[in-house]
Amino acid sequence: MNIGLFSDSYLPSLDGISYSIEAFRVELEKRGHTVTVFAPSPSIRYKEKSPNIVRFPAVKGLFYDDYLTSMFFPPEALLRIKRKKLDIVHFHTPSQIGLLGAYYALRSHTPLISTYHTDLYEYVSHYPQVLPGTIALSLMSPMITGGGLSDFRKAISSIKPERNIDKWNKKIVMRGITALHNRCDYVIAPSRKIRTQLEGWGTTAPIRILPSGVDPIPTTARATSLFRSKWGLNPDQPVILFVGRLGKEKNIELLIEAYGQVRKQLPEAKLVIVGRHEHQKALQAYSTKHNLDDGVIFTGHIEHDRLGAAYASANVFAFPSRTDTQGLVLHEAANAGLPIVMIDKEITEVVHDKQNGLFARNSAGDMARKLLIILKDSEKQQRYGAASRQFAAEYSASHQAKLLEELYQKTITSHRRAAEMPPAVKP
Known part of the structure; x- marks a missing residue:
């Protein structure tokens, strides 16, 4: 398979998303697949661990210190993705590069999977400065998912300010994430907690619990x-x-x-x-x-x-x-x-x-x-x-990568079958 992983967090950034993506990339390549990671350009000098890393220019600290905000010209970015001839798109962050991957997949009819790594619903209580990003997510979701005018009106309505800023922020996150996930072929939840949360929000896409794999860290x-x-x-x-x-x-x-x-x-x-x-x-x-x-x-x-x-x-x-x-x-x-x-x-x-x-x-x-x-x-x-x-x-990197590989194959097969089905006849 030719796999595209899209994320706004990746090495050399030091967080769980980065380590998860890197572990899956390494193990999937061992299994014979081509894996391309689309990520922000690092703010420090860094030697890539693979030739299949596509970087986009980024600005550090626009929302908060550790976050890289990617800047790219959409037509050129889409062309860079198209050249990879991806069999499946897997996005790991509901932000600039993650949304770019989702947009490309939906536009090109490529199978689409999301992993919901970060509990944004809770994070907005601790980091209110991400409010501009959550508003942008809510407004962009209808455009990314191909929603009509009614969906865009709902998005506008969802960002109407409320007295309780925390409640307002959480509502924006919930609606934006759900709209995005409901256009995916599968949504991966790293734990039971996240599956329960996404189901409670009204996610209709199938949800699969698939924790990231972790191997022992050797020492002496x-x-x-x-x-x-x-x-x-x-x-x-x-x-x-x-x-x-x-x-x-x-x-x-x-x-x-x-x-x-x-x-x-x-x-x-x-x-x-x-x-x-x-x-x-x-x-x-x-x-x-x-x-x-x-x-x-x-x-x-x-x-x-x-x-x-x-x-x-x-x-x-x-x-x-x-x-x-x-x-x-x-x-x-x-x-x-x-x-x-x-x-x-x-x-x-x-x-x-x-x-x-x-x-x-x-x-x-x-x-x-x-x-x-x-x-x-x-x-x-x-x-x-x-x-x-x-x-x-039981949750080694190789074992979890095998489960992810099987999910990719299942998604590609079902997506292909759905595309081959004749359109339903309207009464």
Whole structure:
């Protein structure tokens, strides 16, 4: 197959969408397919990992710091896509390049699939500056999907301002995303949570739950020892680990507060937070306010291929986020053999309550209690860790790519059959 992946997030950007696309690209190419990624031009010098990467000029920070807004001349962009003779289009973001892919597919009658990676419905509460983008999505959806004048009027109506900005923003997201998804042959939801959300919005396209595949991140005993030494972690010191983007939507303040309660019973315990983002300074200030500076360690960004040492240094992985759609770091932690304590039990298939982890309520007290249950029981750590590896192995990159390949083939076949059917005779 000749596959086109369209995304406004891709390497060298450091986020789950980028890692997901790259893992699928590599595995699909191993299976003999040609995969072209259409993405924004990076803001830094970067050596491409494949010759089949099509970049569009982009401006950084138009909506918020980490986001690249692509700029292109549509006729020229469509010509660049047409030359690839794609068998299927798979878009991963409902933004400029993702929408370009959807527009091309619908215009050229190419099979179209979407993966809804980001819970925009929740994100707009934390990042109101994306409002111009959500308005643009709502207005562009009828044009992209070939809707008529009535659809455009509905779009105009949906952006009529309301007093409650958060509610208004969410309504725009819901209507724009649903209109777009309902023109797809398939919509991929990374988790049960997202399938339920999309169905509740009125998505009529078939929805398939297909998490992104994640493989173990290799490390060595020496690398792990160096990591612990660098951050002042004694060999027998209990370590709680969080890995991820330090955004305000990740609920990390709750984890820091929970750690403060853990330390009352385990004074030697440490909380290691790996990642970076604009919210890091606020989190550090929060730690200082609660007199936890000597126990909360902010490592900043660590290259992905070196994260194995961080996971190997921990006793338990904590994940307080309630806005993720899958949480690739949960799979990484499980692959590393870690017990997991998390809040949003609907976002992953790799954590099972009281088998390899514990689900906590959205409260610092309950998260602290669940962390202590694991930290105080070395036998449970071993048992849960072994189960984590078993569950994670079911979602390897190669296995998930095989499932995606099968979905592509099924979509292309059904799309071709539908095109060959004679048009219905109007009564």
